[in-house]
Amino acid sequence: MTAALIGREHPASVLRAELARATASHGGLVLVTGEAGIGKTTLVTGLADEARERGALVLAGTCWESGSAPGYWPWVQVVRALRRAAEPHEWAAADSATLSALLGESPEPGDxxxxxxxxxSALITLSHDRPVVVVLDDLHWADPASLRLLDFAAxxxxxxxxxxxxTYRDVEVEAPGHPLHQLVLPLVAKATTVTLTGLDPAQVAELMGRTAGTDPGAELAADVHRRTGGNPFFVEQTARLWRSGSPVSAVAPGVADALQRRLSLLPAQVADLLSDAAVLGREFSLHLLAAVAGAPVPQVDHLLGQAIATRLVVALGEGRFxxxxxxxxxxxxxGLGIEGAARRHAAVADSDLVGPAERARHAYLAGALVExxxxxxxLLAATRDASARLAIEESIGHLRRALERAPTVRTRAVVELELGTVLWRVDDKDEAWEHFEGAVTAVRELDDAELLARAxxxxxxxDPGGARHELVSGLLLEAHRRLCAGTPAEQLSLDRVTLELTARAAMLARDDEDDHALAFxxxxxxxxxxxxxxxxxxxxLTDELAAIARRTGDRENEYFASSLKWVALLEQGDPRYLEQFRSFQALTENSGLRGAELAAKIDRSIICALHGRFADSDAALQQALDAHLGLSEREFGFMGDQLRWSALLLQGRFAELADxxxxxSDAGHSHPGLLRALAAAHAGDAAATRELLAEATAEAPYSREFTPLWLRCQAQAAAVLADRPAAERLLAELAPYSGxxxxxxxxxxxxxPVDLWTGLLAATLGDHDLAVDLFTAAARSADRLRARPWSIEARSHLATAYQNLGDTTRAAELFDTVTAEATSLGMHHIPAxxxxxxxxxxxxxxxxxxxxVWCLRYSGHETRVPDSKGLRDLHSLLGRPGTDVPAVRLLSPEADFAPTFTGTPVLDDTAKAAYRHRLTELDAAIDHATTLGNDTRAATLDTERAALLTELRTSSGLAGRTRRLGDESERARKAVTARIRDAIRKLADLHPTLADHLHATITTxxxxxxxxPTPTPWRL
Structure with a gap:
């Protein structure tokens, strides 16, 4: 029976069981129910065929929709079939007169x-010789007398x-108020009821394939299931239209008639309510529907109950349908018409009961009824919401609609800038530039300086430094000229122009109370x-951005401000970063925003690696990559591999990160050479570092987000290559960021930590005492931040510095400790x-x-001598072999200047003002470092402060006159030369070999x- 049926295995088995029981011993009543087209007749017809195969007599009657049918019409058909099938003696034994009356062949029976x-009785008589099956189809059209006869027979x-x-349509007959409702209830009470429902998506696909002769595919089948509810008749009709070339959205005449008949049975209030609900989409909420309908919630709930009873609506739970x-x-x-639909869409757009995307959609569909x-x-709010969910295509769709509805040239320019930015992110750069150029044209047409700055x-x-750099710089310079007073833009670097412009734009946005412009x-x-x-x-900045985001309901920016705040805290060496990180994780948990949840997984991977939990880091990264599935690869780009590369580098797994x-680079990374050079330097491979550093240098200039990585690469390369000039330059560049x-x-x-890299540079210059201080500070900073791998890195170099100072006992203990810790974490390069x-x-x-006291050893002979300025000068020169050191620097080594001109002021008024401004900044930074307990950072800053004060003092002569560089250089030349010569002269008696070496190799x-003449290594 079920060979030709799809998705009806269980109902068919129930009918088959009832047939087996009737064939063997006793029968009963079975009612097959469901909506029109659900497959009731097909199912029962299959059972009838199987009953005949088993030798049963099948008698059938079908009710007639027309009200003109005679009474007992389905039974008339049954009795006619009965008379044809009965033997003469069986018919004679029956009350033939009464049966003839039923058939209209004799007067009506008396009762x-x-x-x-x-x-x-006639049916019972027939069943003595063989089983009898009576099928009455479409009882929803039966007359009351026929149902009473069925009840009597049962x-x-x-x-x-x-x-x-x-069989009958339960959604019609069982609805209160239907004329047959009270007659069906007694039948249902004594019957076995089989209720047919819609097919599932897979069964819809199978039925479509069987009907159309072509596999529709899962996506199309799911669409048809959604449209038809899996009703087999609707599916077949749709499949036939699809086979003929029509879209699945087309409605076959038979389906339209069936729907119209069914809807016509609804009370007017229910039908009107469903029209309101139709505007809301396939799913809708009770409270929103009540708001759109302008009716009390209890009344709407009651009317929806009637729609559920007719199976036109289903309840999803928690007030959703x-x-x-x-x-x-x-x-x-x-049926609403254009105006009716627009009016209802406008009502939804004004409601706070729907999300940003729905409000925007309804506002757009409301047309002129919404400003x-x-x-x-x-639409812009919906764009931000979609972006937070990583629904990039949806964001683009919202922006295209916003561009279509933009009421002013200014609005159009803003939207084109937004649209161009999103298109650029997904690598659709050609169209992105079309919109950027459209925005620039609009800005110039408006002559709006603030909008010019935004563009x-x-x-x-x-596109920093891209092919259109000239256009971009021109916009920035013009905006700066019009918005920023002070130094002309042409005399400033483009970076400085950008900084001043962002500050001015933020100030203007605050004045205008424009939160969106301020956030930008x-x-x-x-x-x-x-x-x-x-x-x-x-x-x-992140604190203010988070406050703006909360004020405007911009969840995406709130989450990202929270994420970037922990980054800013960590960069300052502030242990509060961990509390902020946890706050960000809690904020994004169950947020429903895919972008925020993806960012949380990425951040978790970063923090786990920072803490040395590399397996957890890998798992979190894999979760992020799994969450990324379905997103545009252009959108996610190289970030997954960048995170993996950083974690592998920290573990010293160089072979795994090589590819x-x-x-x-294939995914859009602009600096693969930087990564290769840094990996070589971290591995200590001097030959590869020298070669790859050239490649990395060729990739310069680096954008700001890559600059710290480039500084690290240079520092490690300088150490590996023993490049003293580079080490000096980088030490001076990085020293202000100690801590x-x-x-x-x-x-x-x-x-x-910066102190790790400056320590490495100090060791390269032979200043191992300074290296010890810096490595110690780096390890303490890493410990405060719970960054175990970086603590191990710093202490491994600290052990080497102790060894270079001759403290072999402390070095050995530290080497043992870091080796054990590194092995436990899987940092493979540390033991090596x-x-x-x-x-x-x-x-x-x-x-x-x-x-x-100075310890001096050379050529196997050692001596100790008291401290002197000349020995300090010699120490500085030995640490910089082959380098010309200005005498003024040796005279005042704490001062941070190296004059190259003579006869000019050491410091002019502008320089003095800059020094004083820097002193104010240093005072604030020293206070901040002291608050954090970062004594090393505070000491470094205090040293710089003392040097600046010394410089200010030495730049003035008698009565505050400005000292001239020519005067200072000459004084330094004489003083330093005398000090060095005196130190070498005294060494001649204590260590003649060393004195001879210095006399031959030192120039003043x-x-x-x-x-x-040949490289001479020194422990300094």
Missing amino acids: AFRLHDAVT RHTWFERLLLIG AFAHDLVRESRYA PARTVEL GLTLARV SLWARHDAIWGPGSGAERER LPARM EWLVSLYGCDLSG RVRSARTEPLPLNEFRRTDS GSSCSYHP
Whole structure:
């Protein structure tokens, strides 16, 4: 029976069981129910065929929809079939007169009981010889008398081999008020009821394939299931239209008639309510529907109950409902007309009960009934919401609609900038530039300086240093001229122009109380200042951005401000970063915003790696990649591989990360050479570092988000290559950021504490005492931040510094400790580095001070001498072999200047003012570092402060006159030359060999230098 049926295995098995029971011993009543087209007749027809195969007599009657049918019409058909099938003696034994009356062949019987008994007796008589199956189809059209006869027969044939089967549309008959409602209830009470429902999507696909002869595919089948509710008749009709070339959205005439008949049975109030609901979409909420209908919630709930009873609507729970078929919704929506639908869409757009995307959609569909400016505002809010859910295509759709409805040239320019930015993010750069150029044209037409600044800042953010650099710089310079007073833009760097412009744009946005413009300006400034030393300002910016986001309901920006705040705190070496990170994780949990939840997984991966939980980091990254599935690869780009590369580098798994830079380059990474050079330097491979550093240098200039990574790369390369000039330059560049961390790519790469890299540079210059201080500070900073891998990195170098100072006991203890810790974390390169350091021969020569005594060893002979300025000068020169050191620097080593001109003021008034401004900044920074307990950072800043004060004092002569550089250089030349010569002269008696070496290799004058004929290593 079920071979030709789809999705009806269970109902068919129930009918088959009832047939088996009737064939063997006794029968009963079975009612097959369901909506029109659901497959009741097909199912029962299949059972009838199987009954005949088993030798049963099948008698059938079908009710007639027309009210003109005679009474007992389905039974008339049954009795006619009975007479044809009965043997003469069986017919004679029956109450033939009464049966003939039923057939219209004799006068009417005197009462209904006699008729019911006659029909029932005849059926019983037939069942003595063989099982009998009576099928009454479409009982929803039956007359009351026919139902009463069915009830009588069911009551009196329970122990006979007689199976009674009826089919009807329960959603119609069982609805209160239907004329047959009270007659059906007694039948249902004594019957086995089989209720047919719609097919599932897979069964719809199978039925469509069987009907159309072509597999529709899962997506199309799901669409048809959604539209038809899985009703087999609707599915077949749709499949036939689809096979003929029509879209599945077309409605077959038979389906339309069935829907119209069904809807016509609804009370007017229910039908009107469904029309209101049709505007809301396939699913809708009770309270929103009540708001649109303008009716009390209890009344709407009651009317929905009637729609549920007719199976036109289903309850989803928690006050949400859905149309059973999209076809029902579409038919109600079509009946509203354009004006009626627009009026209802406008009502939804004014409601706070729907999300941003729905409000924007309804505002757009409401047409002129919603002000264009309001529609654009809602569409932009929906864009931000979609972006937070990583629904990029949806964002683009909202922006295209906003562009279509933009009421002014200014609005159009803003929307085109937004649309161009999103298109740029998904690598659709050609169309993006079309919109950017459209925005610039509109801006110039308006002659709006603030909008000009926004256009320039937007283009600078999306394409820094790109092919249209001239256009971008022109916009920024013009905007700066018009908005910023002070130094002319042409005399400033483009970076400075951008910074001043972001500050001015933010101020104007605050004056105008324009939160959206303010948020844009602050984000532009956040990105423009990225780099070492900007953490404190970025912390303040993220606080304000989060406040703006909460004020405007911009959840996406609230989450990202929260994320970037922990990055800013970590960059400052502030342990509060961990509390902020946890706050961000809690904020995004169950947010429903895919972008925020993806960012939380990425951040968790970064923090786990920072803490040395590399397996957890891998798992979190995999979760992020899994969450990324379905997104545009262009949108996610190389970030997954960048995170993996950073974690692998921290573990020293160089072979595994070797292929990642090339793969990242294919995904849009602009600096694969930087990654290769840094990996080589971290591995300590001097030959590869020298070669790859050239490649990385060729990739310069680096954008701000990559600058910290580039600084780290240069520092490690200088150490590996023993490049003293580079080490000096980088030490001076990085020293002001002592106590901070190098953070790149908005937190996606954490490159450790600055003190680690300055310590490495100090060790390269032979200043191992300073290296010890810096490595110790780096380890303490890493410990405060719970960054175990970086603590191990710092202490491994600290052990080497102790060894270079001759403190082998402390070095050995530290080597053992870091080796054990590194092994437990899986940092493979640390044990190898320790083995190499332990076997590396120590320098045979020493020029090192302890307190006020110098230990000098050369050519196997050692002596100790008291401290003097000349020895300090020699120490400086030995640490910079082959380098000319100005005498003024040796005279005042704490001063941070190296004059190259003579006869000019040492410091002019502008320089003095700058020094005083820097002193004010240093005072604030020292207070901040002291508050954090970062004594090393405070001491470094205090040293700089003392040097500046010394410089200010030495730049003035008698009565405050400005001292001239020529005077200072000459004084330094004489003083330093005398000091050095005196120190060498005194060494001649204590260590003649060393004195001879220094006399031959040291030159003095305006610049002094140490030039040994062959490389001479020193422990300094």
